[in-house]
Amino acid sequence: MAAGPAAPRVLNVNVGVLGHIDSGKTALARALSTTGSTAAFDRAPQSRARGITLDLGFSCLRTALPPQLGPGPGELQFTLVDCPGHASLIRTIIGGAQIIDLMMLVIDVTKGMQTQSAECLVIGQIACQKMVVVLNKIDLLPEGKRQSAIEKMTKKMQKTLENTKFCGCPVVAVAAKPGGPEAPESENPLGVSELIEVLKSQAYLPSRDPSGNFLMAVDHCFSIKGQGTVMTGTVLSGSVSLGDNVEIPALKVTKKVKSMQMFHTPVTYAMQGDRVGICVTQFDPKLLERGLICTPESLHTIHAAIISLKKIQYFRGALQTKAKFHITVGHETVMGRVMFFSPAPADFNKEIQEKVFDFEKDYLYQEEYLSKDSNSSEENKENDQSEVQLPRQQWALLEFEKPVTCPKLCLVIGSKLDTDIHANTCRLAFHGVLLQGMEDKNYMETFLPKLKVYKLKHKEGQVERVMDDYSVIGRSLFKKETNIQIFVGLKVKLSTGEDGIIDGGFGQSGKFKIRIPDGLKPDTKMLLTVASKKKSKAGKGDTIKEDESSKNDSAQPVTISLLFKRYVFDTQKKMIQS
Numbered sequence: 001m002a003a004g005p006a007a008p009r010v011l012n013v014n015v016g017v018l019g020h021i022d023s024g025k026t027a028l029a030r031a032l033s034t035t036g037s038t039a040a041f042d043r044a045p046q047s048r049a050r051g052i053t054l055d056l057g058f059s060c061l062r063t064a065l066p067p068q069l070g071p072g073p074g075e076l077q078f079t080l081v082d083c084p085g086h087a088s089l090i091r092t093i094i095g096g097a098q099i100i101d102l103m104m105l106v107i108d109v110t111k112g113m114q115t116q117s118a119e120c121l122v123i124g125q126i127a128c129q130k131m132v133v134v135l136n137k138i139d140l141l142p143e144g145k146r147q148s149a150i151e152k153m154t155k156k157m158q159k160t161l162e163n164t165k166f167c168g169c170p171v172v173a174v175a176a177k178p179g180g181p182e183a184p185e186s187e188n189p190l191g192v193s194e195l196i197e198v199l200k201s202q203a204y205l206p207s208r209d210p211s212g213n214f215l216m217a218v219d220h221c222f223s224i225k226g227q228g229t230v231m232t233g234t235v236l237s238g239s240v241s242l243g244d245n246v247e248i249p250a251l252k253v254t255k256k257v258k259s260m261q262m263f264h265t266p267v268t269y270a271m272q273g274d275r276v277g278i279c280v281t282q283f284d285p286k287l288l289e290r291g292l293i294c295t296p297e298s299l300h301t302i303h304a305a306i307i308s309l310k311k312i313q314y315f316r317g318a319l320q321t322k323a324k325f326h327i328t329v330g331h332e333t334v335m336g337r338v339m340f341f342s343p344a345p346a347d348f349n350k351e352i353q354e355k356v357f358d359f360e361k362d363y364l365y366q367e368e369y370l371s372k373d374s375n376s377s378e379e380n381k382e383n384d385q386s387e388v389q390l391p392r393q394q395w396a397l398l399e400f401e402k403p404v405t406c407p408k409l410c411l412v413i414g415s416k417l418d419t420d421i422h423a424n425t426c427r428l429a430f431h432g433v434l435l436q437g438m439e440d441k442n443y444m445e446t447f448l449p450k451l452k453v454y455k456l457k458h459k460e461g462q463v464e465r466v467m468d469d470y471s472v473i474g475r476s477l478f479k480k481e482t483n484i485q486i487f488v489g490l491k492v493k494l495s496t497g498e499d500g501i502i503d504g505g506f507g508q509s510g511k512f513k514i515r516i517p518d519g520l521k522p523d524t525k526m527l528l529t530v531a532s533k534k535k536s537k538a539g540k541g542d543t544i545k546e547d548e549s550s551k552n553d554s555a556q557p558v559t560i561s562l563l564f565k566r567y568v569f570d571t572q573k574k575m576i577q578s
């Protein structure tokens with residue numbers, strides 16, 4: 001087994017810095033850091049030129065261990081993950097949020113919540129446990145009114161968070177870069193030491209588990225002369241030791257770990273939650289910008305997936321089957337098409353299955369995700385009056401335009417990134433967990449037939465006339481061109497209560513014969529005979545054609561209903577009745 005962690009105890013907590021563009025995230029990360037790592041603070045030349053953050057930036061800050069993290073000696077290291085704010089970079093933000101333990105939501109105190117602050121809040125609710133709100137740029141508030149303006153904004157934020165999992169989280173006011181870009185570096189930030197105390201009080205020991213496959217999100221890759229190629233990133237699961245083989249699944253290559261460092265200190269072992277640089281040899285750093293590395297063969301490249309999902313409540317509009325979304329699967333984003341399905345109605349209240357998908361069960365196809373505001377679906381139209389009953393859990397089948405490489409049970413986020421970024425709306429539509437990936441390119445033939453999602457079909461027709469006590473002729477259930485032969489033997493029910501069986505076609509116009517094994521009730525017979533007489537009378541005088549008029553329908557008081565299930569992925573399109 002691996003060697004234990006290096007001697008001096010350093011606990012690492014990843015702190016994300018998220019917020020709307022220009023709220024001062026990078027300035028805040030800079031003010032907080034004592035040690036900058038290789039990729040901090042908009043180092044990339046493009047980033048400097050545009051004055052915006054284009055990529056995740058990492059830096060760190062070490063403090064004494066706070067009391068809640070147990071007796072010392074030891075140190076607490078906050079790894080600050082500075083995320084971009086620009087709307088177009090939301091994929092990077094989602095990636096960043098998945099490696100953090102604690103989120104700082106940076107708000108420009110002069111502006112309050114903005115569009116991407118809200119999106120970050122949504123992402124935080126999905127991916128993070130804890131949050132601190134940072135009101136930045138308080139130097140811009142006139143000194144006399146500063147305190148009251150801060151209090152007002154603090155209250156406003158607390159109200160915004162009331163119905164989120166971050167209800168009651170701390171709100172801290174700072175000026176990360178008082179005076180703005182032109183101010184001299186000597187200008188001291190305001191409120192930053194208070195913020196550090198709050199971060200310490202919020203720090204917790206995230207569950208760290210060295211077992212299972214090693215998986216790491218690499219954010220930077222560069223070569224060091226005479227050493228090799230270093231990949232830096234956060235260990236997402238498992239652990240890694242010197243000498244282990246690691247795979248770069250996107251490139252299908254495996255390399256041996258030659259040396260490792262954690263913030264400039266050599267180590268022999270790293271585990272879930274650690275930030276580490278891994279050095280390998282004979283690997284061109286240009287081949288990997290960002291991506292995953294892992295225990296060889298532990299990741300899957302999938303073409304489609306089944307996920308358990310929830311709609312994001314701030315997303316306006318319905319989630320429709322067959323719609324295309326940008327789908328972030330773990331750390332990759334691709335376009336994909338969705339198909340929603342729910343439990344069969346009898347299972348609507350079944351307990352939620354978080355980690356497995358049950359292929360034994362039947363599921364009901366849905367035109368759209370069922371939610372309180374989705375009343376356009378077939379199901380709900382019928383139940384218009386009554387309360388719409390919602391299932392406890394819903395799923396989707398995702399079919400990707402390009403295969404994605406991801407671990408099991410990874411986070412999935414669906415968004416509409418083609419929405420105009422200036423439209424003030426939440427682009428994140430749903431989130432969920434990947435339960436089953438389909439690695440076979442021919443999954444449609446090899447895998448989907450196992451997925452028992454059915455559509456409930458309901459056809460209505462009318463009894464045209466009585467043949468004898470045990471049979472009637474029906475119409476309007478099928479189109480003229482329908483091959484009635486495939487329906488022979490299916491059960492139907494008459495509105496008067498009798499059960500019948502389709503016996504075969506009758507004539508050329510889509511009519512058919514129904515056998516009534518228990519015989520027609522006398523009342524039914526009477527109804528039908530009276531109706532037929534009326535009709536033939538009416539028919540003589542007028543020029544009503546037999547097949548069209550609506551009068552005909554009302555003249556026929558007995559309707560026929562045919563109900564059956566058809567599995568969406570059944571290649572034989574069998575009709576099933578229970």
Ligand SMILES: Nc1nc2c(ncn2[C@@H]2O[C@H](COP(=O)(O)OP(=O)(O)OP(=O)(O)O)[C@@H](O)[C@H]2O)c(=O)[nH]1
Pocket residue numbers: 019020021022023024025026027028051052053054083084085086136137138139140174175176177178179180181182
């Ligand atoms: N007056 C004042 N200006 C600030 C403060 N903090 C940041 N700024 C300025 O606000 C602008 C944006 O700061 P950044 O730190 O780059 O903002 P950001 O949130 O990282 O921006 P993106 O990463 O592009 O989303 C810069 O011009 C900063 O100098 C502050 O506390 N007071």
Ligand SMILES: [Mg+2]
Pocket residue numbers: 025026027052053082083084085
């Ligand atoms: Mg920035």
